[in-house]
Amino acid sequence: MNFDYSEEQNMLKESIVRWAQDSYSFDQRLVGAESDTGFSKEHYSTFAELGWLSVPFSEEVGGYGGSVVDVAAIMEEFGKALVVEPVFPNLILFGGLLQACNDSAVKAELIPQVIDGSLMGAVAMYEPQARFDVSNISTTATETSDGYAISGVKSVVLGGAHASKLIVVARTAGGQTDEAGLSLFLVDANATGVTLNAYPLMDGQQVADIEFTNVPGQLISELNNAAPIIDEVLTLAHIALCAEAVGIMEVLNRTTVEYTKTRKQFGVAISSFQALQHRMVDTFMSYEQAKSLLVGTLCELTDERTSEQRAVKIVNALRTLIAKTGKHIGDEAIQLHGGMGLTDEMSVGHYVKRLMMINLMFGNGDFFQHQFNQAAYNS
Amino acid sequence: MDNSFSAADIEFQQEVRDFFKVAYTDELRRDVEAGENHKQVMVEWQRKLNDKGWFAPDWPVEVGGTDWTPVQKFIYETERCDAGAPDVVPFGVRMVAPVIFTFGNDEQKQRFLPRILSSEDWWCQGYSEPGAGSDLAALQTKASKDGDDYIVNGAKIWTTYAQHADWIFCLVRTGNFEKRQQGISFILIDMNSEGVTVNPIHSIDNHHSLNEVVFDNVRVPQANLIGAENQGWTYAKALLAHERTSIAGVADSRRWLRDIIELAKEQTNYQGKLIDDPLFQTRLSNIEIDLMALEYMELRVLAKLSSGDTPGPESSLLKIKGTEIQQSLQELRMQTIGAYSGSLHLEHFNNDLQRLGSYSRRAYMYGRAATIYGGSNEVQRNVISKAVLGL
Structure with missing residues (x-):
């Protein structure tokens, strides 16, 4: 029994820590975050040079061959540094579906470009009417003489504002909310019939709503049977987001404790007040809960004896807990910073906004708790 | 990262499971649940454990303990709770004995420890x-x-x-x-x-x-x-961290949760079963998810102990969260049973549900003590604030 990251994983984490110390101060980060793209291409190339972009990909396509634990290890550090560069949409979503798809030519061509940082991709999955329901897909793909034509609207496409390639989840059979009948299509983002409405989210990332009108697409999954690989990639995405959130929570708690030690009121540091001390103990406890369940989930997901039902349970438990503890820690961080917590010049608000965004991605606390309940109790 | 037990641990788990199956008889179970003759019933049970050599797993081998690793102790606790068997009365074996064998002289060890093992002294x-x-x-x-x-x-x-x-x-x-x-x-x-x-x-x-x-x-x-x-304060304090770790009661809470789920499958609600009520499910999962996290909090502390570290202030976290979960389970069991949970009957029961209701009421009321004893949860917060956060 061992709940620590391995030596190699720690080295990977260390390399991110060093880079962030040298090149990613709060002000340095803002240069990219406030630019037109919402991130720094220069930093992103550095990520490629340092090998971080290869972590989730198999060795046969030039990747590092990392497990879900390796992904969590780097995402936790990216969370601590509040990295705004599009690691998540490119590596976990776009890269994840590429790796899971069944078109080996596409894999061999595109994954190396994701790894070297030259290709920006995005997954167009959720739709305006669907909220968090990934099966609620009305975008259609109709067979044509030389492939498929895609029509429909996708919302809040992460990485969508600057992607050159898109993977679109489209319906090829069944009714609007059926899990069966979904397929994946590779689409050129510059193709005729693609209309992009880009906008920023509160955490700084640039996303887009995308309308497709008879856009040519290349089928890259088994026809009508993309649901299992979407599920697989979403599981990895949940873990990646939770690991990032845990990193963020650690920083928020640390920053808040440090702040209360320096802020003086009534002639003393406000950290000397028991009312505040107990609140900080409670946020520390929330962090320890989240970190512990993350570690537990990583152990169970990499253990072949874990049943499918147990995996569903623990992943949804983790996301439910992250939503709860994230809200708790985020709210308290701002409250304990007092008026300063509301200012844009302090990092606290920026971390909180990313945490809030994570807890709106692919579900919220209630959504995940409902999934948990169904897996755990329904008779 | 790896949460799996070694082959030796799995073998040990089977041995413990087999032992409880035989030793914790239905008759003993009835006596324990009835709650009468507390002392007599507990002494009988503790003597069974001692005959097996498992009454004092935390003691050093030379005074009658075991050489179990922290993981084996965890397995033992889990199996004990799965079997529904009661914990030992802690005051002798778990509280005074460690002070005696750590700080007492040879004469005191010889005089008191054997009589604690045999449950002759309460x-x-x-x-x-x-x-x-x-x-x-x-x-x-x-x-x-x-x-x-x-x-x-x-x-x-x-x-x-x-x-x-x-x-x-x-x-x-x-x-x-x-x-x-x-x-x-x-x-x-x-x-x-x-x-x-x-x-x-x-x-x-x-x-x-x-x-x-x-x-x-x-x-x-x-x-x-x-x-x-x-020097008494130092001696008492040295053993508090151990006490707090065991107070978390993760395995017991897991058993409680399972019992409540089973009960809710039998209880009706509106036209259906209580277990299918979304509000009830949410009350359950609020607790279960916290418990899953607590389980890994405890395992992380155990893994640290296994590699030779002493339990630190994180045992205070386990105490706070563990007792909060215990209390919420006590409440939920009363809610699951319904009005029978108000039942004061101590001798005659009309049916099993009333008996369980009365038992649940008692557990809930006495359970309020858990956030007070062993250093109140507010005192634990002071400990963490000072020792971990440096406030």
Whole structure:
């Protein structure tokens, strides 16, 4: 029994820590975050040079061959540094579906470009009417003489504002909310019939709503049977987001404790007040809960004896807990910073906004708790 | 990262499982759940454990313990709770014994430890006083030297099962120093000594387990002093972290949760089963998800212990979260059962549900103590604030 990251994983984490110390101060980060793209291409190339972009990909396509634990290890550090560069949409979503798809030519061509940082991709999955329901897909793909034509609207496409390639989840059979009948299509983002409405989210990332009108697409999954690989990639995405959130929570708690030690009121540091001390103990406890369940989930997901039902349970438990503890820690961080917590010049608000965004991605606390309940109790 | 047990651990798990299946008989289960003759039933059970050599897993092997690793202890606890078997009465085996075998002299070890193992002596704990609860160092019970003896005067309170006890271990004041913690000694007092009075305290669970113990010129041989005079605080504190880890009660809570789920499958709600009610499911999962996290919090502490570290202030986290979960489970079981949970009956029950209801009521009411004893949860927060956060 061992709940620590391995030596190699720690080295990977260390390399991110060093880079962030040298090149990613709060002000340095803002240069990219406030630019037109919402991130720094220069930093992103550095990520490629340092090998971080290869972590989730198999060795046969030039990747590092990392497990879900390796992904969590780097995402936790990216969370601590509040990295705004599009690691998540490119590596976990776009890269994840590429790796899971069944078109080996596409894999061999595109994954190396994701790894070297030259290709920006995005997954167009959720739709305006669907909220968090990934099966609620009305975008259609109709067979044509030389492939498929895609029509429909996708919302809040992460990485969508600057992607050159898109993977679109489209319906090829069944009714609007059926899990069966979904397929994946590779689409050129510059193709005729693609209309992009880009906008920023509160955490700084640039996303887009995308309308497709008879856009040519290349089928890259088994026809009508993309649901299992979407599920697989979403599981990895949940873990990646939770690991990032845990990193963020650690920083928020640390920053808040440090702040209360320096802020003086009534002639003393406000950290000397028991009312505040107990609140900080409670946020520390929330962090320890989240970190512990993350570690537990990583152990169970990499253990072949874990049943499918147990995996569903623990992943949804983790996301439910992250939503709860994230809200708790985020709210308290701002409250304990007092008026300063509301200012844009302090990092606290920026971390909180990313945490809030994570807890709106692919579900919220209630959504995940409902999934948990169904897996755990329904008779 | 890896949460799996070794092959040896899995073998051990099977051995423990087999033992409980045979040793914890249906008859014993009925007696334990009935809650009558508490002392007699517990002594019978503890002797069964001792015959197997498993009554004192935390003790060193040379005084009758086991060489179990922290992981094996975890497995043992899990299997015990799965079998529904009760925990041992902790005051002798888990509280005073470690002080005796760590800080006591050879004569004291030989005199007291075997009688704890055989459950011949029943112990109680004399720490809190009417004027010293969370602020334990304010204790006033005084031991003054007189020849070879101490003369003890004062009162202890919240003394669980003092009415059954043969011995009480006490923190008493033997000196006055600027630092209050310095003048405290750890002594063992025979409950049959002249001048010891036990006054029952009737608690809100309608049971008698708590007492006040009054000492009026009680003569105690100085041979009953553990370690050095005025060092008692250090001895007591050294063992608190251990106590807090076991207070988390993860395995017990898991068992409670499972029982509630089973119960909710039988109970009806509107037209269907209670277990299918989304509101009920959410109440359950609020607790279960916290419990899953607590389980890994505990395992992470165990993994640290296995690699040779001592339990640190993180045991306070386990205590806070563990007791909060226990209390929410106690409440949910009452809610699951319904009005029978108000049932006060102690002898005659109309049906099993009423019996369980009465048992649940008692557990809930007495369960309020968990966030108070062992250092109240607010005191634990002070500990973490100081030791972990540096506030």
